[in-house]
Amino acid sequence: MTPEINLKTRELRANPYPTYARLRKESPVVLYKHPIFGKTYYLTRYNDIVSSFTDPRLANDRRNVLEGKKDPMDRWWVPKLFRILQNNMLAKDVPDHRRLRDLVHKGFTPRRVEEMKQAVERIVSELLDAAEKKPAVDLLADFALPLPLTVISEMMGVPEEDRLTFHRQMGGLLDNLTTPAGFLLQTPNAFNMMRFFRKLIRLRQTEPRDDLLTALVQAEEQGDRLNEDELISMIFLLLLAGHETTVNLIGNGTLALLQHPEQLQKLREHPELIGSAVEELLRYGNPVDQPSPRYAREEIQLEGHVIPKGATVMCLLASANRDESVFENADTLDITRKPNRHVAFGMGVHYCLGAPLARLEGTIALQHLVRRFPDMKLAVPAEQLRWRGSIGLRGLKALPLLLSPSGAPAAMREAA
Numbered sequence: 384m385t386p387e388i389n390l391k392t393r394e395l396r397a398n399p400y401p402t403y404a405r406l407r408k409e410s411p412v413v414l415y416k417h418p419i420f421g422k423t424y425y426l427t428r429y430n431d432i433v434s435s436f437t438d439p440r441l442a443n444d445r446r447n448v449l450e451g452k453k454d455p456m457d458r459w460w461v462p463k464l465f466r467i468l469q470n471n472m473l474a475k476d477v478p479d480h481r482r483l484r485d486l487v488h489k490g491f492t493p494r495r496v497e498e499m500k501q502a503v504e505r506i507v508s509e510l511l512d513a514a515e516k517k518p519a520v521d522l523l524a525d526f527a528l529p530l531p532l533t534v535i536s537e538m539m540g541v542p543e544e545d546r547l548t549f550h551r552q553m554g555g556l557l558d559n560l561t562t563p564a565g566f567l568l569q570t571p572n573a574f575n576m577m578r579f580f581r582k583l584i585r586l587r588q589t590e591p592r593d594d595l596l597t598a599l600v601q602a603e604e605q606g607d608r609l610n611e612d613e614l615i616s617m618i619f620l621l622l623l624a625g626h627e628t629t630v631n632l633i634g635n636g637t638l639a640l641l642q643h644p645e646q647l648q649k650l651r652e653h654p655e656l657i658g659s660a661v662e663e664l665l666r667y668g669n670p671v672d673q674p675s676p677r678y679a680r681e682e683i684q685l686e687g688h689v690i691p692k693g694a695t696v697m698c699l700l701a702s703a704n705r706d707e708s709v710f711e712n713a714d715t716l717d718i719t720r721k722p723n724r725h726v727a728f729g730m731g732v733h734y735c736l737g738a739p740l741a742r743l744e745g746t747i748a749l750q751h752l753v754r755r756f757p758d759m760k761l762a763v764p765a766e767q768l769r770w771r772g773s774i775g776l777r778g779l780k781a782l783p784l785l786l787s788p789s790g791a792p793a794a795m796r797e798a799a
């Protein structure tokens with residue numbers, strides 16, 4: 384029988400890995416009564432998760448499996464505006480998925496992203512200059528968050544004064560849309576965000592620029608390539624995925640390095656290891672813990688377990704990345720790990736559109752942080768750190784650091 388477990392415990396949020404290890408051993412699939420999706424089948428092992436990404440029996444668009452049954456999102460406590468936001472390319476199958484992805488993929492190719500390098504270097508330096516002047520920093524609020532938030536906002540063309548507002552609105556959704564009550568409480572917030580998107584669209588209609596937002600607005604104006612709801616859900620997805628994930632790569636990555644001083648030292652002595660270090664921090668830190676849900680188009684058998692037709696299926700991505708049958712010493716951080724076939728960016732047609740951008744930001748951010756602050760350390764005991772309960776993401780609420788040994792900012796040290 385497929386084991387049933389509770390995936391929403393405080394311990395799991397702080398450290399899910401011992402539980403994931405047990406689940407991998409016990410069963411390739413476990414059942415959890417998800418507060419939103421209901422009965423959900425979670426895949427636990429690397430090989431099954433990798434296969435699921437290209438399995439034609441699984442759909443991303445639940446309407447493709449409903450066959451007249453009630454839509455799980457079609458509940459009285461889910462107002463229409465949430466359905467619009469959620470109806471983005473992650474929740475589509477071919478051919479709609481291809482049409483939507485084609486509209487934006489040019490903005491995120493490795494070449495296009497390489498052209499962003501100077502801008503990312505500039506933002507990183509400015510943020511670290513400001514952070515250095517403080518006695519103690521919250522690495523997330525002072526660095527890991529403003530970096531991707533500024534980069535995706537500049538790419539999209541979001542005015543500076545609006546950036547923190549939309550970040551707060553999106554954070555509210557991410558951290559609260561985990562229960563029916565959360566949906567109701569977040570309705571005014573989602574409504575305001577929708578108003579903000581419409582304001583952005585009007586702005587780029589009247590003042591077109593050389594940015595992604597203008598390109599999308601023009602695609603919508605040209606008619607059949609993008610309708611208005613799709614335009615809104617695209618803006619939502621790009622702005623959200625563009626910063627709420629990379630913040631966790633930098634935050635979880637810095638924490639992992641601080642908790643493994645010998646690896647941090649190795650990176651300082653061999654800065655050329657930054658490429659493999661970022662890959663290992665993606666594997667070890669799992670900025671995205673669970674990707675979007677899939678739906679079974681037909682009954683699926685998995686080692687004696689039955690996933691019924693129409694069922695919701697989720698992948699424990701963070702479990703796949705610690706699967707000892709694939710990664711030697713899977714719970715050990717090794718910045719020289721090769722090969723490193725992690726699945727932090729997913730796989731298949733929904734493979735992360737922003738992977739080259741996330742890698743660029745993560746690389747430059749960690750390179751500069753490690754080089755400029757050789758003595759940085761945690762400002763509180765690690766046990767006091769708190770993790771967010773965001774849907775699908777794994778990240779800290781705050782990461783208090785002392786950047787220099789005495790905690791004194793550089794300017795004060797120079798004057799002394």
Ligand code: HEM
Nearest residue numbers: 472473624625628629632674675728729733735736737741
């Ligand atoms: C470390 C940072 C990041 C991680 C770990 C990450 C992870 C992922 C994963 C696992 C998926 C697949 C989800 C699924 O199959 O359900 C995904 C998709 C996606 N990501 Fe990222 N992501 C990151 C950064 C970014 C950035 C910077 C952007 C920029 C806009 C972005 C945009 C997207 C988009 C648009 C999709 C949907 C692709 C599709 O459905 O075809 N991501 N990401």
